[in-house]
Amino acid sequence: MHFSMNEIGYENIENIKSITSEAEKWQFLYNVAKDYGFEGIHIKASLYNSFNLNIDKIPEYFREFKLTCHFGRLCRIISFDECKDLDNKLKKYFEIAIKNNFLDISIHPPNINGLNLDEKKRTLEYFHKIIKKWVKISTECNVSLSLETHVSVGSFLFNGLNEYIGFINEYPNLGVLIDISHNYYDKYSEEGLFNSLSSKNIKGLHISDAVQGVDIEKGTHLAIGDGNIDFNKFMKLFNKIPILYGALEIKTKNEDIRKSLNRMKNIVKGSAEK
Numbered sequence: 001m002h003f004s005m006n007e008i009g010y011e012n013i014e015n016i017k018s019i020t021s022e023a024e025k026w027q028f029l030y031n032v033a034k035d036y037g038f039e040g041i042h043i044k045a046s047l048y049n050s051f052n053l054n055i056d057k058i059p060e061y062f063r064e065f066k067l068t069c070h071f072g073r074l075c076r077i078i079s080f081d082e083c084k085d086l087d088n089k090l091k092k093y094f095e096i097a098i099k100n101n102f103l104d105i106s107i108h109p110p111n112i113n114g115l116n117l118d119e120k121k122r123t124l125e126y127f128h129k130i131i132k133k134w135v136k137i138s139t140e141c142n143v144s145l146s147l148e149t150h151v152s153v154g155s156f157l158f159n160g161l162n163e164y165i166g167f168i169n170e171y172p173n174l175g176v177l178i179d180i181s182h183n184y185y186d187k188y189s190e191e192g193l194f195n196s197l198s199s200k201n202i203k204g205l206h207i208s209d210a211v212q213g214v215d216i217e218k219g220t221h222l223a224i225g226d227g228n229i230d231f232n233k234f235m236k237l238f239n240k241i242p243i244l245y246g247a248l249e250i251k252t253k254n255e256d257i258r259k260s261l262n263r264m265k266n267i268v269k270g271s272a273e274k
Contacts, residue, residue, distance in 0.1 A: 001268065002066055003261060004040030005033045006206070006247040007047070007221075009254030016051055025051055026059050033065060036258055037265075040066035040103075042204075042247035045093070046073045056092070058100050067100055068204065068245055069093055071107040078119045083126040090134050090145075097143045103244055104203050105138070106146040106177045109157040109164070123157055128170075135171050144244075146175030146203040152186055161188065161196045168200060175203035181210040181220045181249065184229050194237040202238075205246040207264060221249055223256035224263045231264065235271040 008016070012032050019025050033041050041062065048055050055069070071093065077083045093105050110123050131147070138145040150156045151164050158164040161183075168174050176197060183193055209227030211219045224231060250260055 001205075001243045001246055002039035003207075003264060004042035004066065004068060004245045004247040005036060005038040006042040006044055006070070006249045007251055007257065008032050009257045010252065011254045022053060022057070023059075025053055026062070030059075030062060036261055038065070038261065040068065040245055040247075042068045042070055042245065044070045044072035046071075056096055058096070063101055066245065067102045068104040068106070068247070069097060069102055070247070071105070074108060074111040076112075076115075076123070077110050077126040077130070078115065078122050083130065086130055087133070090130070094134070094137060094141065094143060098141055102143050104144045104146055104175060104177075106148055106175070106204065108148050108150050111155065112157055113155050120157070127157060131171055131174060135174050139173050144173075144175045144203050146177040148177040148206065149179050149183055149197070152182065161192075165196060165200070172201065174201065176200045177204045177206060178202060179206040179249075180229060180234065181206065181208040181222070181227075184210040184227075185212055185216060185220050187212060190230055190234040190237060193234075198238070198241060202241055203244050205238075205243060206249040207246045208248065208250045208260075221251040223250050223252045224260035226252075226256075231267050232271070235264075235267050239268065239271040 008029065016025055016028050019028060043055055045055055075086055077086055097105055110127055112120050112123060115123065134145050147168060149161065149164060151158045151160050153159045158167060168176060178193060178197060208220065209222040209224050209229050211227045246264065248257060248260055250257055
């Protein structure tokens with residue numbers, strides 16, 4: 001498993017927003033990833049859009065990194081037009097992925113907050129249609145498609161990991177992206193995640209710390225060590241699974257991202273030696 005840059009740090013966000021040239025912004029992101037010591041870059045489309053960057057124009061020199069892409073926005077698909085919109089976006093991202101040698105494209109399950117039962121049923125039907133089509137395409141073009149394990153009851157299409165697993169079992173080639181922070185926040189333990197998902201097609205991890213029982217904005221996406229997740233236990237459980245990447249999804253200061261990456265590298269090294 002290699003580690004990938006997702007969030008870039010509060011100070012770096014302020015710095016990149018002060019840069020006017022798109023070419024200089026790309027160079028800045030490249031330099032940040034190199035300086036931190038990441039092997040890969042997990043391009044979150046919504047974040048890069050906020051930097052006014054067109055991910056259809058990723059510089060060729062970025063291919064020095066192992067690249068993955070995260071759709072990175074909540075979507076609803078309760079109408080044909082919304083389904084078509086998601087389909088078109090996946091078409092765009094797969095075109096970008098093929099051109100830039102991406103390893104994986106990941107998406108959230110659809111958001112269902114506030115929907116009635118008929119709308120939820122329609123969402124599930126549309127999502128099956130989308131996943132069936134794009135898993136087939138992903139297999140043909142050798143860029144995996146992964147579904148993030150967002151299963152917060154009432155917020156996402158799947159109310160818990162059991163529903164999520166029931167869905168992915170229908171698509172053996174669909175990848176799994178484990179969001180450790182959100183799953184822990186939803187009270188899934190390190191062992192619980194392993195027992196539920198270790199036999200599945202795990203492609204990546206969204207890595208950040210978490211605490212339970214507080215507001216979600218304060219309880220997730222924390223620097224490693226600022227929450228209660230036992231990453232030593234987690235990596236000891238998962239270290240024998242051939243996971244492609246671990247993307248640090250940590251919303252914090254630059255130095256805390258650096259420390260978190262170094263801690264995770266040491267944890268992985270230690271778990272591999274045992």
